[in-house]
Amino acid sequence: MAVAGLLTACAEEPLPQRRISADDCLSEVRMERLKEALERCDKVVAAYPNDPLPLNERYLLHTLAEDDKAACRDLAKALDLARRIPVGKLDPILRHDLRIRRADCVSAGLGAGMAPSPAIQELPNKKR
Numbered sequence: 001m002a003v004a005g006l007l008t009a010c011a012e013e014p015l016p017q018r019r020i021s022a023d024d025c026l027s028e029v030r031m032e033r034l035k036e037a038l039e040r041c042d043k044v045v046a047a048y049p050n051d052p053l054p055l056n057e058r059y060l061l062h063t064l065a066e067d068d069k070a071a072c073r074d075l076a077k078a079l080d081l082a083r084r085i086p087v088g089k090l091d092p093i094l095r096h097d098l099r100i101r102r103a104d105c106v107s108a109g110l111g112a113g114m115a116p117s118p119a120i121q122e123l124p125n126k127k128r
Contacts, residue, residue, distance in 0.1 A: 022054055023057070025054050038061050052090075059101055071101075076113060
């Protein structure tokens with residue numbers, strides 16, 4: 001009994017879980033584990049419902065899974081969120097990705113409702 005009490009007192013606490021980050025969707029993606037990557041990305045999208053980045057990254061995962069309809073649905077949501085971000089505040093790489101992927105969805109006939117947005121247009125180069 002005394003030994004059991006000592007063992008209980010020495011029990012390890014579980015390690016704290018790392019917080020989900022908005023850019024976790026594409027960490028450690030392997031084609032043979034694409035379903036797990038999509039499930040992890042679903043959690044990231046749920047944790048960041050107002051951020052277009054996770055939806056843009058999940059677009060890529062759906063594309064790799066050959067699910068273009070789901071990819072373009074995510075892109076439409078990402079574009080809607082990007083429209084709410086003031087012009088010039090959206091990350092330039094994300095803006096470029098959204099613009100290119102929108103063109104892909106439109107050319108595939110899956111871009112219904114994906115109107116061009118000022119948020120994803122090229123910004124003029126600033127003279128230094």
